[in-house]
Structure formats: C-alpha cells, structure tokens
Amino acid sequence: MxxxxxxxxxxxxxxxxxxxxxxxxxxxxxxxxxxxxxxxxxxxxxxxxxxxxxxxxxxxxxxxxxxxxxxxxxxxxxxxxxxxxxxxxxxxSFSGPVSVLWYGADPTGATASTTAFNQTINYAMANNADVVVPSGHYVLDQGLQLPSKISMNGEGAVTLDFAQLMTGAAITIGEVDSYYYNAGFPLVDIFQQGKLSNMLIIGGNVTTGIFLNGQSTTEQYATPFYTLEKLDIKFFNIGVMIGQQTWLNGLFSCAIQQYSRYGLYISNAANEGEDISIYNSAIFNANNANAIGAYIARGSSISGDVNFYGTSFDYNGGPGLVVASGQARFFGCHFEGDLSVSVESKGYAEFFGCWFRMDYGFDITGGQTNFFGGYLPTTNTMNVTSGTTVNIVDRQT
Structure with missing residues (x-):
C-alpha cells in the first residue's frame, strides 16, 4: 500500500x-x-x-x-x-461509457459474464450512460435485455458467445425501457437513440440473435429507435427479428449468416407506418433448404417501407427474399443463389439498379413487383401468377 x-x-x-x-x-x-x-x-x-x-x-x-x-x-x-x-x-470517478470489466466480466471466456453484463446495463440505464465491451470472448448463459436509450459498443475483437442459450433471444432491445406516447410522433431528440456495434454474436442455432420489439401491452407507442452496426451474427434460428412498434434507424455493414430458418424476419401488422432501413449488409446461409434470407410480413398496408441499400443476399438452399406483405424497396442490392425471390399476394416490391444471379429466377404469386434498371437474366424466366402486376424498365441482361 x-x-x-x-x-x-x-x-x-x-x-x-x-x-x-x-x-x-x-x-x-x-x-x-x-x-x-x-x-x-x-x-x-x-x-x-x-x-x-x-x-x-x-x-x-x-x-x-x-x-x-x-x-x-x-x-x-x-x-x-x-x-x-x-x-x-x-x-x-470516471467519464464516458461504463465498462463491463468493472463489474467482473471475464474477457477470457473461462466463466460466464451474464451477471456482469446485466449489472453494467442496469447502471447505464439508471444513469443515462452507454456500455463499452473491451476486446475479449465473453460467455453469456442467459439472454441480455438492452434498453432502447443506451448503446453497447465493442472495442476491438469482441465475441458474445450465447452457445449455451437454447431458448428465447440472445439480445432483446426496446422492451425494458421504451418511451411511450399516446398520440403523434415524438421528436427524435427525445428518443435517446441507442446502438449495438462492433461485435461477433454467436449462438446455438435454436435461438433468436437480436430481437427488437417495442410493443407495449398498456400504451400505443413505443420507441426503440436503434442502429445495428458492424455485427457478425451466426448460428441462430433467426438472426435478427424486428417485432412490433419498432423503428430501426439502420442495420449497417452487418453479416447475418448460417441461420436455420430466417436471417432477417420483419413482422407484423403493428409495424405499419414505421420505416426500417438496412445498409451495406450481407444476408447469407450455407446449404440449408429450409432457410430464408429475409422475410417481410408487415400486413396489408403499404404505408411503411422496408428499405435495403447495397445489401447482398447470397443463399444456397432456401429463397433469399420473401416479401409476404407490406412494401419493400431495394437499391443497388445483389442477389445470388439457388432459389427465387418470392413476392406474395399482399407484397409490393421495387428493385432499383439491382443485380440478380439466380438459378431459378423469381416466384411472383401476387402483389406488384417493379424492376428499374440493373441486371436481370433472361434465362429461367419468372414464375408469375395470372393477374399479378410485374413492370420491367431498362433491364440489362
């Protein structure tokens, strides 16, 4: 001393x-x-x-x-x-974010760090702080609940290992600390937007990787306004699940891969009216005939868009994209793999300058699909149900 x-x-x-x-x-x-x-x-x-x-x-x-x-x-x-x-x-005495190491998180992976992560998140939530995760391999044997008003950012090489988690979601965002409004659309600066970034998140293939859900059982509006950035999400049943009443600022430069059912699942009618954006990301799986890259089911209304920018869909097995209902737009995206892009009866899909390289083309069974520019092969023609609207403008082959 x-x-x-x-x-x-x-x-x-x-x-x-x-x-x-x-x-x-x-x-x-x-x-x-x-x-x-x-x-x-x-x-x-x-x-x-x-x-x-x-x-x-x-x-x-x-x-x-x-x-x-x-x-x-x-x-x-x-x-x-x-x-x-x-x-x-x-x-x-400190300034800036709160480190999970302060609460005893083990960056070697020898012991579970769930309690340390939860204690760090609880302090950050109560004190309007963010969470930092230094480089390391962290084993988590329970799911984490991340409030919508804080960020959790990785420093260097960070792995969150949920391989022991067999049910539920690895990380749930927005349910714990959402801000609710009874009418209108609140100002963005009230949201205290959060971010999850710079991490490898791995699981046991029967759980959901990241679940964003702001649905309240007592109030009409919730605001988990979140950004997902530079994440590598592997070995989950569903990579990213976007649930009710959720505004996703953006999914930037993320990889969702080797899932067993869905890479990205966007649900449901309660989402109508809120836009969701995905940027420069990759959604792909390896030889899984039961897997779907991105599944969009937002109800019959087309008032809220799902927008993909520069995203790659590479799927060997199941379809890379299904637009079951709602409105989806794709800008400069890349589609490659075995099976079709599927647009169903309540779907509305528009592709702007996209590149398609697929063995079996498109399965368009309803709704409306528009292609503007981009590369669209002439072989393996589209399967289009009678009465379905398909518009192709300035196609390159």
Missing part, C-alpha cells in the same frame, strides 16, 4: 473527470477492490480516495480512482460503488 496526493493523481488521470472537489489530500493505493472492501478505517483516518491498480483480470481496464462518499447507504454494485467494512461508500 502507498499514499499519493491528489496533485499527483491529476497527472495520472489526465482527461478523466474528477466528480468530487479536491479538498482532502491523502489517497491510498490498493491492488484490487477486494482489498478496499476489507478496510474499516480509511475514511475515518482522513483518506479521501483510493486508487485501484488492477482487478480480477490483470492488465484490463477495471482499475481506477474511487472517491469516498461517506456512509450514504448506497449498495455495493460491484463496479461503480464499492462499500468497505465500515459501511463507507467509495464511488468510481
């Missing part, structure tokens, strides 16, 4: 936000929070703060400065608030 002074710590913690007045000098340096919890006289001896040098996982970013708050009654939450043997509360 050694004693420092706040003037020294100011140089050590350049860029950190010290949230308490620097009026008392003594600072104790300890190895970990376990040593802090064991103390019973630091505060009474006049120490103002404790510097933790390391943590359970040496070399990670879980150390830091803890400032004495007195006997406030605040519970020890394992990451931001530590309570010593004399019931004195020590609060972590």
């Amino acid at each position: 050694r004693t420092l002074h706040f003037t020294t710590l100011l140089f050590l913690l350049a860029g950190e936000c010290l949230v308490h007045a620097l009026t008392v000098t003594p600072v104790v340096t300890l190895q970990d929070v376990t040593a802090l919890r064991a103390q019973n006289n630091y505060y009474s001896s006049g120490y103002a703060a404790v510097m933790i040098l390391s943590s359970q996982y040496a070399g990670e970013k879980a150390g830091g400065l803890f400032v004495a708050q007195g006997k406030t009654g605040q519970a020890d939450d394992g990451g931001v608030y530590i309570v010593d043997a004399a019931s004195v509360v020590w609060e972590r």
Whole structure:
C-alpha cells in the first residue's frame, strides 16, 4: 500500500473527470477492490480516495480512482460503488461509457459474464450512460435485455458467445425501457437513440440473435429507435427479428449468416407506418433448404417501407427474399443463389439498379413487383401468377 496526493493523481488521470472537489489530500493505493472492501478505517483516518491498480483480470481496464462518499447507504454494485467494512461508500470517478470489466466480466471466456453484463446495463440505464465491451470472448448463459436509450459498443475483437442459450433471444432491445406516447410522433431528440456495434454474436442455432420489439401491452407507442452496426451474427434460428412498434434507424455493414430458418424476419401488422432501413449488409446461409434470407410480413398496408441499400443476399438452399406483405424497396442490392425471390399476394416490391444471379429466377404469386434498371437474366424466366402486376424498365441482361 502507498499514499499519493491528489496533485499527483491529476497527472495520472489526465482527461478523466474528477466528480468530487479536491479538498482532502491523502489517497491510498490498493491492488484490487477486494482489498478496499476489507478496510474499516480509511475514511475515518482522513483518506479521501483510493486508487485501484488492477482487478480480477490483470492488465484490463477495471482499475481506477474511487472517491469516498461517506456512509450514504448506497449498495455495493460491484463496479461503480464499492462499500468497505465500515459501511463507507467509495464511488468510481470516471467519464464516458461504463465498462463491463468493472463489474467482473471475464474477457477470457473461462466463466460466464451474464451477471456482469446485466449489472453494467442496469447502471447505464439508471444513469443515462452507454456500455463499452473491451476486446475479449465473453460467455453469456442467459439472454441480455438492452434498453432502447443506451448503446453497447465493442472495442476491438469482441465475441458474445450465447452457445449455451437454447431458448428465447440472445439480445432483446426496446422492451425494458421504451418511451411511450399516446398520440403523434415524438421528436427524435427525445428518443435517446441507442446502438449495438462492433461485435461477433454467436449462438446455438435454436435461438433468436437480436430481437427488437417495442410493443407495449398498456400504451400505443413505443420507441426503440436503434442502429445495428458492424455485427457478425451466426448460428441462430433467426438472426435478427424486428417485432412490433419498432423503428430501426439502420442495420449497417452487418453479416447475418448460417441461420436455420430466417436471417432477417420483419413482422407484423403493428409495424405499419414505421420505416426500417438496412445498409451495406450481407444476408447469407450455407446449404440449408429450409432457410430464408429475409422475410417481410408487415400486413396489408403499404404505408411503411422496408428499405435495403447495397445489401447482398447470397443463399444456397432456401429463397433469399420473401416479401409476404407490406412494401419493400431495394437499391443497388445483389442477389445470388439457388432459389427465387418470392413476392406474395399482399407484397409490393421495387428493385432499383439491382443485380440478380439466380438459378431459378423469381416466384411472383401476387402483389406488384417493379424492376428499374440493373441486371436481370433472361434465362429461367419468372414464375408469375395470372393477374399479378410485374413492370420491367431498362433491364440489362
């Protein structure tokens, strides 16, 4: 143990936000929070703060400065608030996002990190903070519920491993902390939009990877306004499920692959009126005759669009795209694989400058389908049900 002074710590913690007045000098340096919890006289001896040098996982970013708050009654939450043997509360001094490592997440994957992730999310939710996940392999044996107002962002190579999860969803977004409105469309800046980014998310092939759902049982409107960015989602029954009353800002540069039923499933009539956008992503599977790349079923209304920009559908087995109902538009997308793009009786699909390379063409059984420009092969002609509207303008072959 050694004693420092706040003037020294100011140089050590350049860029950190010290949230308490620097009026008392003594600072104790300890190895970990376990040593802090064991103390019973630091505060009474006049120490103002404790510097933790390391943590359970040496070399990670879980150390830091803890400032004495007195006997406030605040519970020890394992990451931001530590309570010593004399019931004195020590609060972590920090600015920016909250790290899962502070709460004991194991970046080696040797032990499950579910409790640590949930504790981090709970603190972030209560304090309007975001969550950061440092590089590592994290095993999670239960699903996570992520409020719509916070972001969870990975640093470097991050794997969230849900292989032990056999039911439910790996990550559910929007149900826990949605903002509800009884009428009208609320301002965007009220949403406190969240983001999930920079992670590999893997599962056991019988669960849903990411489930966005803002449906409330008591109110009419919910607002999980979310962005999914740079995610690699593997080995799930459904890669991404977009449920009721959800506005998806964008799915950017994501890969949804090797699913057993659906890569992307967009549901249902309650979604009508809200637009959903997918950008520069890839939806593909490997030799699964029962799998569908993207399935769109938004009801009979066409008031809300599903827009795909620069997205690749590569499917060997089941169809890459099914527009069962609702309105979908595709801009500069790429379709390649074995089976058809299917547009059903209540579907409305428009393709702008898209490129198609498929063995069996299209199965258009109803609704309306429009092709504007792009590459559309002449072989394996479309299967078009009588009375169905298909418009082709400026096709390249």
